[in-house]
Amino acid sequence: MKDFKTDWTKEELKIYILIYCANADFSESKAEIDYIKSKIETSDFEKIHDEFKKDNDYQSIQKIRSSIKDHGYTNDAVDRLFEEMKTLFLSDNKYDILEQNLYRGLNRILK
Template sequence: MKTIDWTKDELVAYILLFAANADFKETPEERDFIISKVDKETFQEIHEEFNRDNDYQGLKKITTSLEQHLYDKDDIDLLLEDIKVLFFSDDDFDITEQNMLKSLTRLFKAN
């Protein structure tokens, strides 16, 4: 895939949106958590891009951008902690979210 011209904040917003939509519903608590990590304008711009992408495109963008930003093990660990907090933000860590966390963990640690 070609390069992705995202800032680190845009990457974080996209990853958190991807995770938040694991159960096909994005709660107000999840949205608020994402906005607490990035500014509202970044959130809105990335949300529009996220809505245009399918899962395959989203995963390719995420993996490409992680490589471009040279995320190391510590960066990945922090990102996974943010994803866990996101999943618990609406007090409903369902099986779909649990599976998404496992999948993202495998994906991120494989790179």
């Protein structure tokens, strides 16, 4: 079985999760990308985005789960991530069924 460990910083993990969420409806809006870029302090967006594009859904979930565990996220830290995810979903003024399903799925997986 493939190892899905990453060497991401917490910032890179956050970028990856937000990019993953922006793609819930198979389309990244300009508002979503602008929101992600406004929430990060590094210039790693393109590097992480390129990695995301190479991963399938299973790989993405495994990388997120592994990185959350490796960084020792508390329940409060995970809750803060979910608040940012929800804000991202609403950044383009729509919260469609695909985004809602991804939010619920990640909630089950990460909490």
